[in-house]
Amino acid sequence: MAAAAHRAAHQLLEHGSIFSDPLAVRILGQDAELAARAAREQPARRRMRLFIAMRTRFAEDALAAAVECGVRQLVVLGAGLDTYAYRSPWGDRVRIFEVDHPATQAWKRARLANAGIEEPPWLSFAPVQFEQEALADGLRAAEFDPGQQSFFTWLGVVPYLTEAAIWTTLGFIAGVPGGAHLVFDYADPPESLSPEMRAYYDLGAARVEALGEKWLTHFEPQDLHSKLASFGFREIEDLGPPEIRARYFLSYTGPLPERGGHVLRATTVGS
Ligand SMILES: C[S@@+](CC[C@H](N)C(=O)[O-])C[C@H]1O[C@@H](n2cnc3c(N)ncnc32)[C@H](O)[C@@H]1O
Numbered sequence: 001m002a003a004a005a006h007r008a009a010h011q012l013l014e015h016g017s018i019f020s021d022p023l024a025v026r027i028l029g030q031d032a033e034l035a036a037r038a039a040r041e042q043p044a045r046r047r048m049r050l051f052i053a054m055r056t057r058f059a060e061d062a063l064a065a066a067v068e069c070g071v072r073q074l075v076v077l078g079a080g081l082d083t084y085a086y087r088s089p090w091g092d093r094v095r096i097f098e099v100d101h102p103a104t105q106a107w108k109r110a111r112l113a114n115a116g117i118e119e120p121p122w123l124s125f126a127p128v129q130f131e132q133e134a135l136a137d138g139l140r141a142a143e144f145d146p147g148q149q150s151f152f153t154w155l156g157v158v159p160y161l162t163e164a165a166i167w168t169t170l171g172f173i174a175g176v177p178g179g180a181h182l183v184f185d186y187a188d189p190p191e192s193l194s195p196e197m198r199a200y201y202d203l204g205a206a207r208v209e210a211l212g213e214k215w216l217t218h219f220e221p222q223d224l225h226s227k228l229a230s231f232g233f234r235e236i237e238d239l240g241p242p243e244i245r246a247r248y249f250l251s252y253t254g255p256l257p258e259r260g261g262h263v264l265r266a267t268t269v270g271s
Helices: 002-014 031-041 043-068 102-115 135-141 163-174 195-210 221-231 241-248
Strands: 073-077 095-100 123-127 150-154 180-187 234-239 261-267
Touching (some): 043 195, 043 261, 095 135, 135 163, 221 234, 234 241
Parallel strands (some): 073 095, 073 150
Antiparallel strands (some): 234 261
8 A cells, every 4th residue: 555655646746757657546546645645744755655666667667678578477476556457558468467465465456446447358366475375376376377488576575575485486486487587676784774764764664563564674785686696587687776866866966875775677588
């Protein structure tokens, strides 16, 4: 809900300048106005809002390029209220699998029905609790074809998982025989942040912990890259705060943190 509220507020406050999503407001129904009001009243929310808009734009741009090079399946891991499946430009050319915690998925489907957003024929749902169930089983039951080149997005999920669940999921993705592309986001370890970013992080961490959804896992970029390489991922493109600013926020002139949130793309295709 929080991520979707930021995307909706981005449409209403910044007119989707980083990430344009015609369904972001609609899927929230009456909650969209609340999201916009919270964004206006709490300017400190802007940093997270723009990060979420940026990570989704990064993922969708990478997906579009990969579809042109042969991707035929998209797996949205921890889909939440992500709307890509309902506005996909690819039609039957790209099958889409939304994987999520069973409770979140049931809640989303009820919201879609309320908003009058149709579930398209190219979309399948795979309810999976990452800490307890194998992604492979959930996708098999949804008729995912491991022989096809596939694209996985995993946005806003990794920090909530244990390292064990993260490695299991990465191992599965790396082993998809048809080849896999992957985009996910993660955060630098809190103890490595500047005092300003640490204070911002602590506020967010306290908020999610109070909701019973603690941030569990952070990575040192070099350690993560080595791990990804050991799984067989290549072409690792990792945008930390300086690279994100250079690519998406050149007009930003405020203080520039060196550490914070990252968005990363990697692939097994061509190896
Ligand atoms: C912050 S939301 C991000 C949602 C969406 N990807 C986005 O960017 O808006 C985190 C998502 O991870 C899912 N999630 C968290 N822990 C999970 C777990 N153990 N198993 C399955 N899904 C999980 C939640 O259900 C939720 O959809």
